[in-house]
Amino acid sequence: MADTMNIEPVKLTREDFNSPIEARWCPGCGDYSILAQMKKVLPELGVKKENIVFIAGIGCSSRFPYYVDTYGYHTIHGRAPAVASGVKIANPDLKVFVMTGDGDALSIGGNHFIHLCRRNIDITVVLFNNEIYGLTKGQYSPTSVQGQITKSSPYGSIERPFNPVEMALAAGATFVARTIDREPKHLEHILKRAAMHKGLSFVEVYQNCVIFNDGAYAPLTDKKVKKDNLIYMENDKPFIFGQDDEKALNWNGSGFEIVNLADHPEETLIKHAEDGGNPAAEFALSNLTMETHMPTPIGVFRNAHIPTYENMLVKQIKDVTAQKGEGTLETLLNSGNTFEIK
Amino acid sequence: MSDKQVKTLDSITIRFAGDSGDGMQLTGGQFTDTTAIAGNDLNTFPDYPAEIRAPVGTTFGVSGFQIQLSSKPVHTPGDAPDVLVAMNPAALKVNLPILRDNGIIIVNTDSFQQRNLDLAKYESNPLEDDSLKLYQVFRVPITTLTREALKDSPLRPKDKDRSKNFFALGMTYWMYSRSMDHTIEWINAKFKNKPELIDANTRALQAGYTYALSTEIFTTSYRIDKADKKPGKYRNITGNEATALGFIAAAKRAGKELYLGSYPITPASDILHELAKYRNYGVKTFQAEDEIAGIASAIGASYAGDMAITTTSGPGLALKSEALGLAVITELPLVVVNVQRGGPSTGLPTKTEQADLMQAMYGRNGEAPVPVIAANSPSDCFSAAFEAMEIAFKFNTPVVLLTDGYIANGAEPWLIPKVEDLPVIKVDYADDAENYQPYKRDPETLARKMAIPGMPGFEHHVGGLEKDVSGNVSYVPAVHQEMVNLRAEKVKRVNMHTTEPELYGNPEGELLVISWGSTYGSVFKAMEEAHSRGLSVSWYHLRWINPMPKNLGDIIKNFKKVLVPEINLGQLKQLIRAEYLVDAQGFNRVNGLPINSGELLEAIESQLKG
Ligand code: SF4
Numbered sequence: 026m027a028d029t030m031n032i033e034p035v036k037l038t039r040e041d042f043n044s045p046i047e048a049r050w051c052p053g054c055g056d057y058s059i060l061a062q063m064k065k066v067l068p069e070l071g072v073k074k075e076n077i078v079f080i081a082g083i084g085c086s087s088r089f090p091y092y093v094d095t096y097g098y099h100t101i102h103g104r105a106p107a108v109a110s111g112v113k114i115a116n117p118d119l120k121v122f123v124m125t126g127d128g129d130a131l132s133i134g135g136n137h138f139i140h141l142c143r144r145n146i147d148i149t150v151v152l153f154n155n156e157i158y159g160l161t162k163g164q165y166s167p168t169s170v171q172g173q174i175t176k177s178s179p180y181g182s183i184e185r186p187f188n189p190v191e192m193a194l195a196a197g198a199t200f201v202a203r204t205i206d207r208e209p210k211h212l213e214h215i216l217k218r219a220a221m222h223k224g225l226s227f228v229e230v231y232q233n234c235v236i237f238n239d240g241a242y243a244p245l246t247d248k249k250v251k252k253d254n255l256i257y258m259e260n261d262k263p264f265i266f267g268q269d270d271e272k273a274l275n276w277n278g279s280g281f282e283i284v285n286l287a288d289h290p291e292e293t294l295i296k297h298a299e300d301g302g303n304p305a306a307e308f309a310l311s312n313l314t315m316e317t318h319m320p321t322p323i324g325v326f327r328n329a330h331i332p333t334y335e336n337m338l339v340k341q342i343k344d345v346t347a348q349k350g351e352g353t354l355e356t357l358l359n360s361g362n363t364f365e366i367k
Numbered sequence: 368m369s370d371k372q373v374k375t376l377d378s379i380t381i382r383f384a385g386d387s388g389d390g391m392q393l394t395g396g397q398f399t400d401t402t403a404i405a406g407n408d409l410n411t412f413p414d415y416p417a418e419i420r421a422p423v424g425t426t427f428g429v430s431g432f433q434i435q436l437s438s439k440p441v442h443t444p445g446d447a448p449d450v451l452v453a454m455n456p457a458a459l460k461v462n463l464p465i466l467r468d469n470g471i472i473i474v475n476t477d478s479f480q481q482r483n484l485d486l487a488k489y490e491s492n493p494l495e496d497d498s499l500k501l502y503q504v505f506r507v508p509i510t511t512l513t514r515e516a517l518k519d520s521p522l523r524p525k526d527k528d529r530s531k532n533f534f535a536l537g538m539t540y541w542m543y544s545r546s547m548d549h550t551i552e553w554i555n556a557k558f559k560n561k562p563e564l565i566d567a568n569t570r571a572l573q574a575g576y577t578y579a580l581s582t583e584i585f586t587t588s589y590r591i592d593k594a595d596k597k598p599g600k601y602r603n604i605t606g607n608e609a610t611a612l613g614f615i616a617a618a619k620r621a622g623k624e625l626y627l628g629s630y631p632i633t634p635a636s637d638i639l640h641e642l643a644k645y646r647n648y649g650v651k652t653f654q655a656e657d658e659i660a661g662i663a664s665a666i667g668a669s670y671a672g673d674m675a676i677t678t679t680s681g682p683g684l685a686l687k688s689e690a691l692g693l694a695v696i697t698e699l700p701l702v703v704v705n706v707q708r709g710g711p712s713t714g715l716p717t718k719t720e721q722a723d724l725m726q727a728m729y730g731r732n733g734e735a736p737v738p739v740i741a742a743n744s745p746s747d748c749f750s751a752a753f754e755a756m757e758i759a760f761k762f763n764t765p766v767v768l769l770t771d772g773y774i775a776n777g778a779e780p781w782l783i784p785k786v787e788d789l790p791v792i793k794v795d796y797a798d799d800a801e802n803y804q805p806y807k808r809d810p811e812t813l814a815r816k817m818a819i820p821g822m823p824g825f826e827h828h829v830g831g832l833e834k835d836v837s838g839n840v841s842y843v844p845a846v847h848q849e850m851v852n853l854r855a856e857k858v859k860r861v862n863m864h865t866t867e868p869e870l871y872g873n874p875e876g877e878l879l880v881i882s883w884g885s886t887y888g889s890v891f892k893a894m895e896e897a898h899s900r901g902l903s904v905s906w907y908h909l910r911w912i913n914p915m916p917k918n919l920g921d922i923i924k925n926f927k928k929v930l931v932p933e934i935n936l937g938q939l940k941q942l943i944r945a946e947y948l949v950d951a952q953g954f955n956r957v958n959g960l961p962i963n964s965g966e967l968l969e970a971i972e973s974q975l976k977g
Pocket of ligand 1: 051
C-alpha cells in the first residue's frame with residue numbers, strides 16, 4: 026500500500042473504534058478494561074483506521090479483534106504471531122497488534138512467540154495473563170502458580186510457571202513492559218508507548234479472570250495492600266514504594282534488595298534505566314514477583330532501538346535491486362543457461 | 368586411434384555413481400547441461416542418500432545420477448541404464464542390478480582395493496571373478512591417471528583426487544561426442560577465485576577426454592543426433608527451479624509481490640533457496656521457525672495483499688493442515704506446494720512417492736475442500752505453479768500443488784514461454800465500501816470479494832469461527848449448512864475454468880489408463896509401446912485431481928476396464944472408484960523410485976488378456 030502510517034494528523038475518536046459487535050466477555054472480566062484503554066490509545070497513534078490490524082489466536086483474549094472496528098483476523102490457537110509477521114512483511118505500513126493470552130502465547134504458540142521477539146518485527150503484542158485457561162473452562166496454564174487447584178490439577182499444579190516478561194526479554198524483544206487491568210491510567214500509558222515503539226513491543230497485562238481465577242492479583246490490586254506490593258517503575262527515578270512511599274528497591278551488587286528510605290536517602294538509590302541496555306538489571310527486575318515474595322514492578326523493563334526486520338528486508342530488496350537491476354518477467358524467463366534450437 | 372569407429376544411436380541412458388562425496392551430482396549436472404546445449408532431448412534422475420556424508424565406501428553412501436538423452440522426445444530418465452560409470456565397488460554393487468544386459472560399465476579400478484571391497488561387502492573382487500561377464504567392462508585407473516595429469520599442480524594429493532570426477536566426465540564426453548566447452552566455462556566461473564582449482568579440474572577433464580580418445584580400450588564413440596524439438600529458446604530446468612519461476616511469473620502477471628513462508632525440508636528446500644535469490648524481483652522469503660509458521664505467515668501475507676505461497680514435503684503438510692483449514696474458511700488465495708517424498712513419518716526423505724494425495728484431498732478437520740493440481744514433469748512445474756496461482760486468485764481459495772522428489776530434482780529442457788503467452792492474473796478486490804460484506808460472493812465462481820487492510824471503509828473481521836455473509840460469527844445451523852455447501856460448491860466449479868486433459872488414444876476401447884503427476888513420463892513411454900503393439904488402450908492423465916475434469920465420467924463409460932498406475936497403494940484409484948462407481952484396478956509400486964514403464968506395459972497387457 027502506498028499510504029504511509031507516518032505520523033500525520035488523523036482526527037479519530039474513541040467512538041470511531043466502537044465495533045457493531047458487542048463484547049461478550051463475562052461481566053467483570055479484566056478484558057473490558059484492556060478494550061476500553063485500547064480504544065483511547067488508538068486515536069492517538071496518528072495512524073489511519075484502515076491501517077490498523079488486530080490479529081488474535083484462540084482464547085478469551087483472542088476475541089478482542091471483533092470488538093474494535095478495524096481490520097481484524099481471529100486466527101488459530103497460538104499462531105497469531107506468525108500470521109501477524111506475514112501481514113507486517115506484506116505491508117510494512119500497517120500498524121499490527123497481536124492480542125493473546127498466557128495459553129495462546131506461551132503454551133501452544135510458545136515457539137512463534139519467542140521467534141517473533143527475536144526477529145524484532147514491528148508488531149505490538151499484548152498478552153492478557155490471567156494464569157488460567159478461561160475459554161476451555163478452567164485448566165492450569167503455563168503461568169499458573171505451583172500448587173494452583175484447577176479442573177486439570179485437582180491436587181494442585183506441580184508445574185513451575187513461566188514469567189512472560191522474562192521470556193520476552195530473553196527472546197530479544199526490544200520493548201518489554203508489564204501493567205495491570207485494574208490500573209487504567211497505567212494501562213493506557215503503557216499500551217500507547219508500546220504501540221508507538223518501532224520494533225517488537227511486548228506488554229504483559231495482569232488480567233483478572235473473575236470466573237476461574239478470581240483474585241489472582243489481589244495483592245497488587247487490593248487498595249489496602251497494593252502499595253506494599255507494587256512498584257511503578259519510571260525511567261530515571263528510584264524504585265520507591267510502600268504505604269507511605271517509605272521503601273525502595275536498591276541494587277546491592279548482585280541483585281535488588283528492599284531498603285528503607287530513612288536509611289537510604291533518595292539520591293543514593295539506584296534509578297531505573299529502561300533504555301540502559303543492562304540485562305542484569307532487566308532480568309533482576311523481571312524476577313521480582315509475588316512468586317519470589319518481592320514487590321512486583323510494573324512499567325517498562327526494556328526500551329531498545331535496533332533496525333526492524335521489515336525495514337532490513339525492504340533495504341535488502343532495494344540494495345539487491347540496485348546491484349542486479351530490477352527483475353522483470355523478460356529477464357526472469359531469459360535467466361539461467363539458455364540455448365536456442367532452430 | 369585410427370581404427371576407432373563412430374556409431375549413431377537414437378538414445379542412451381547413462382548412470383554416474385560413486386560415493387556421496389565423489390561429486391556425482393555435479394558430474395551428472397554438467398553432462399546434462401552439455402547435452403541440452405547439444406540439442407538432444409533429455410530427462411534426468413538424481414538419486415542420492417539422505418545423509419550428507421554417509422560412511423565413505425559403503426553401499427548406503429552411494430549417490431547416483433541418471434540421464435537419458437535422445438534424438439527423439441524422451442519422457443523418462445530411462446528404466447535400465449545402458450552405461451554405468453562406477454567410481455567405487457559400492458557404486459557397482461548398488462547399480463549393477465538395474466543395468467541392462469550387455470551394458471557398458473566404466474570402473475575406476477584404483478578404488479577396487481580390499482578395504483573398499485569389504486566396505487561394499489564383496490566377497491571377491493568382481494573385476495577378477497566372472498560376475499561381470501554379461502557386461503562390457505572398461506577398466507580405467509581413474510585415480511592414478513588423474514594424479515598423473517595433475518603432477519605439476521600445487522594441490523595436495525588428496526585435493527588432486529577430488530578432480531577425478533572431471534576425468535570421468537571427460538571420458539564420457541569423448542564417448543558420446545560432446546564438447547567440453549560448456550564445462551570449461553562453468554569451471555572458470557565456479558572457481559573464479561581459485562586458479563589452482565580451475566587448472567586442476569580443466570586438466571582432469573581434458574585428460575579424461577584425451578585418454579578415451581587415445582587408449583585402445585575405447586574402440587567406439589557414439590553420436591546422438593539433435594532432437595527434432597520445436598524451435599525456440601530452451602533452458603535446462605529442474606522441477607524445483609521451475610516451480611519457483613512459475614510463482615515469480617504469476618506474481619509479475621498479477622502485479623503482486625511474491626511472499627514465501629517456508630521451513631527447510633527435503634526435497635522442497637530448493638524452492639526456498641531459489642526464491643531467496645530473487646530479491647530484485649521483489650520476492651520476500653521468510654524462513655519461518657517451523658512448518659506451521661511457514662503457512663501461517665503466508666496466510667497473513669495473503670490477507671494483507673501479497674501473492675503468498677508455502678512450500679513443504681509430506682510431513683510438513685501434515686503440520687500445516689490446521690492452518691490450511693483456516694485459509695479454507697477465511698477463503699484466502701494461497702498455494703501450498705507439497706514436494707512429495709517417501710512416507711509415512713520421516714520415511715524416505717530423498718526418494719519419490721505419490722502417497723500424499725489423500726492427505727492433500729482430505730487431511731484437514733471438518734469439510735475443508737481445496738483444489739488439488741499435480742505437475743507431470745520438471746518443466747511442467749512452471750505451468751502448474753502458474754495455473755495453481757491463477758485458480759487461487761480467481762476463486763480466493765488455497766490450492767495444493769503436488770510435485771514429488773523425482774520431478775523436483777530431475778531436469779529436462781524447457782521451452783521458455785513468451786511473456787505475452789502468459790495470461791494476466793486479475794486481482795479483483797471489493798469496490799463498494801458502503802455495502803461491503805466479506806462473504807458476499809461472485810455468482811459465477813462463488814469467490815468471496817476480498818478487501819485488504821489499508822482499504823479505507825472496508826474494515827471488517829474474518830476468522831476461523833463460522834461466519835455469516837456479513838463476517839459476523841454465527842452458530843445458526845442453517846448458516847453453517849449453507850457455508851459448508853458454498854465452500855464445497857466453489858471448489859467444484861474450479862473445473863469450469865480449467866482445461867480438460869486430452870485423451871491419448873481412441874475415445875473408446877478395452878482399457879483406459881488414468882494417471883496423475885510425475886508418472887506421466889513412464890506412462891507415456893508404456894503407452895507408445897502399447898500402441899506400437901496395436902493394443903486397445905487409451906490414456907487420460909489428470910492435471911487437476913480436485914475437482915476432477917467434467918468429462919472424465921463420460922470417458923470412463925466408453926471403456927471396459929480402468930487401470931490406475933501410481934506410486935502409492937491406490938489413492939487415485941480409490942477416488943475414481945468412489946466418484947465414478949467403476950471397478951478400477953491399480954498398478955502400484957511404492958519403492959521410492961519412478962514407475963518402470965516396462966513393468967507398466969506388462970500390467971497393461973495382462974489387463975487386456977485377463
Ligand atoms: S472466563 Fe475469565 S477470562 Fe474469560 S471472559 Fe470470563 S472472566 Fe474473562
